[in-house]
Amino acid sequence: MKATLFVDGVGYAAPGxxxxxxxxxxxxxxxxxVEETWTAMPACLARRQALRLSDTTRLAIMAAEAVGPLLPRDCSWIFASSTGEGGTLNEILLALRADPIMIQPLRFQNAVHNAAQGNWSIAAGAKGGMTSVAAYDATAGAGLLKATMQALMDDCPVGLVVFDAPLPPPLHEKRPLELSMAAAFALSPQRGENSLAALDLDVVADETATDPSLSGAHRSLTDSGNPVRFLLPLLRQIFWPKGETVTLDLPGKLALTVTPLSVGDA
Structure with a gap:
């Protein structure tokens, strides 16, 4: 599969x-x-409304709102997270151990993997399709591949949000993520007046993923264990396109190669 998409905007959110x-x-x-006490707080939500949501959902919405104005309201959105609502799931599991068992119904509503995109669709008044993706450490590549396929199939812009947040103990011991991170992209199959870069994409076999430390980012980002870190080299290339290929893992023995180019070279 070979394809070309244009990046019309990017968003990012992390402590600091x-x-x-x-x-x-x-x-x-x-x-x-790193801001140790930082809490994601989307501008599109009233503070009281935002505090009813989990840290993970607020993080995803904060990234999404950075690119939302660049996309049509009826476009599709892809939300990719390796863990989803781990914090809410942990609260439910702890409640099940208690006697008596007391669980707020809102907990179940917010425990599903697509909670972030559901709350974003309400906050943004989005009317397009919403897809939830999870592929462990290959989540970034799987999310971008799904967004590419969606944009080409619909011949329409698409929003992509890749996000993960640390899990509370004891889940953290099984899946240690040291830092919250979210990245968002406004992608389109057509070049726009304000497109930042073009992406040449291809699915290949048996390629080694690009080491995120090559991005030159601070070690607290690249050593965080967060799957979003694999997008750091791509984000740097989007800011300063040099035609250098970034490789993202996909499930199985596949990889997604992405070569950012300046819009004039596409």
Whole structure:
């Protein structure tokens, strides 16, 4: 499969790097410190409404709202997360151990893997299709592949959000993610007036994924264990396209190669 998509916008959210602009400045040498007490707080939600949602869902929405205005309301969205609502799941599991068992119905509603995209569709008034993707450490590649297929099939722009947040104990011991991170992309099969870069994509066999440390990002990002870290080299290439190929793992013995190009070279 070979395809070309255009990146019309990017979003990013992490403790200490709250926007794609902050991430770009960090790539360019600006230091940053992880904000230990940081809580994702989307601008599109009232604070009281936001606090009813989990940290993971707020993180995803915060990234999504950065690219939402660049996309039509009826476009499709892909939300990719390796763990989904781990925090809410943990609360339910702890409640099941208690006597008596007391679980708020809202917990079940927010425990599903597609909770983030459901809440985003309400907040944004989005009317297009919503797809939820999970593929463990290959989640970033699987999400981008699904977004590519959706954009080509619909011949329409698509939104992609890749996100994960640390799990509470004891789940953290089984899946240690040290840092919350979310990245979002406004992708289109057609070049736009303000497109940032073009992406040449291909599915290949037996390729080694690009080491995220090659992005030059701070070690707290690349050593976080968060699958979103595999997108850091791609994000840097989108900011400064040089035609260097980034390889993302896919499930099985496949990989997705992505070569960002300047729009004029596409």
């Amino acid at each position: 790097l709250r926007t794609a602009v902050a991430l770009q400045e960090h790539f360019d040498g600006a230091p940053f410190e």
